Amino acid sequence: MIIKISPTATNATLNNLNQWFAEQDLEVRKVELEDQILFVTSSKWKGDTSYLNSIEGVESIVDTGTEYQLCTRKFQEQNTVIDLGDEIVFGRGCTVMMAGPCAVESEDQVMRTAEFLRTKFDIKVFRAGAFKPRTSPYTFQGLADEGLRLLEKVRENFGMKIITEVKDTTHLNAVADVADIIQIGTKSMYNFSLLNLCGQLKQLIVLKRGFMTTIKEFLQAADFILSSGNSKVILCERGIRTFEPQTRFCLDVCSAALLKELSHLPIVLDPSHAMGIAAQVPLVAQSAAALGVDGLLIETHPNPANAKSDKEQALSFVQFSQMVPSLDKICTAVGRRLIA
Numbered sequence: 494m495i496i497k498i499s500p501t502a503t504n505a506t507l508n509n510l511n512q513w514f515a516e517q518d519l520e521v522r523k524v525e526l527e528d529q530i531l532f533v534t535s536s537k538w539k540g541d542t543s544y545l546n547s548i549e550g551v552e553s554i555v556d557t558g559t560e561y562q563l564c565t566r567k568f569q570e571q572n573t574v575i576d577l578g579d580e581i582v583f584g585r586g587c588t589v590m591m592a593g594p595c596a597v598e599s600e601d602q603v604m605r606t607a608e609f610l611r612t613k614f615d616i617k618v619f620r621a622g623a624f625k626p627r628t629s630p631y632t633f634q635g636l637a638d639e640g641l642r643l644l645e646k647v648r649e650n651f652g653m654k655i656i657t658e659v660k661d662t663t664h665l666n667a668v669a670d671v672a673d674i675i676q677i678g679t680k681s682m683y684n685f686s687l688l689n690l691c692g693q694l695k696q697l698i699v700l701k702r703g704f705m706t707t708i709k710e711f712l713q714a715a716d717f718i719l720s721s722g723n724s725k726v727i728l729c730e731r732g733i734r735t736f737e738p739q740t741r742f743c744l745d746v747c748s749a750a751l752l753k754e755l756s757h758l759p760i761v762l763d764p765s766h767a768m769g770i771a772a773q774v775p776l777v778a779q780s781a782a783a784l785g786v787d788g789l790l791i792e793t794h795p796n797p798a799n800a801k802s803d804k805e806q807a808l809s810f811v812q813f814s815q816m817v818p819s820l821d822k823i824c825t826a827v828g829r830r831l832i833a
């Protein structure tokens with residue numbers, strides 16, 4: 494249940510509310526989102542709300558009927574639109590291409606990739622991780638702070654926006670100082686302290702769905718960020734684990750289709766991590782584009798065979814170049830514009 498309070502509500506109103514919450518023994522989260530003041534309680538509570546309606550200063554009460562609440566269209570019917578400038582708009586008919594290598598490896602590697610993406614396709618958002626959440630402790634873990642410095646250089650040299658991932662709370666401030674968009678990876682989706690802290694930032698957050706997460710848990714994770722005060726959240730489908738070992742994951746297009754109805758938040762798809770095999774990534778990207786989503790995350794590398802992480806799925810520049818025109822056409826066919 495979401496209780497919306499008038500911005501001019503008096504202390505008496507707040508006292509009345511708090512007293513009522515205490516009488517009902519209700520857990521309540523006070524949320525300040527954009528210019529709204531909200532009290533959000535678990536929707537499992539099914540008591541009588543007639544008293545609430547009678548309190549002056551209570552503007553509206555929304556019963557979403559679900560445990561994810563602020564991200565739903567029942568709370569906000571119209572799309573959340575996030576405009577980063579330079580034509581980068583999520584949630585309003587564009588499909589924004591975000592591309593780059595899995596990890597920042599060296600100055601030469603990121604500069605060559607950024608130059609290719611920016612000069613050949615005018616791609617405006619550069620992706621690369623400096624803090625890599627690797628499954629094995631014995632593989633490349635990312636350049637950490639040095640990687641962030643190199644991402645700053647990419648922005649300076651090519652005027653691209655930077656999306657980069659945060660693994661945990663220890664380096665969140667460092668990442669937030671550099672990133673235009675902060676990515677929370679599939680394995681960190683359940684890090685609730687991280688979600689709460691990202692909710693206190695102003696930056697746009699791309700939240701990836703955990704690979705064994707239900708749609709409900711995914712949306713509840715989004716609600717952690719929203720309820721901590723950050724309205725700029727994008728949902729990312731990046732593949733879930735199934736019984737099938739021959740593809741890396743399985744891109745859940747059904748979920749993406751449903752999320753469009755359930756949530757007002759923009760949705761982006763990551764064909765690279767879902768497919769895991771470079772040769773097939775363009776086909777999966779085409780199906781993702783056909784779904785009419787707000788963005789795509791694609792991995793590309795100047796020399797995929799030598800990539801330090803996710804090399805099997807990294808597109809060569811030739812593969813990337815062959816893919817883009819088809820995505821452009823598909824986006825147009827479904828009434829969208831590819832921002833690349």
Ligand code: PEP
Pocket residue numbers: 595596622626677678679680701731766
């Ligand atoms: C990545 O984007 O490189 C990454 C590690 O993503 P995910 O968290 O989806 O595996």
Ligand code: MN
Pocket residue numbers: 595596766792802803
């Ligand atoms: Mn990767």
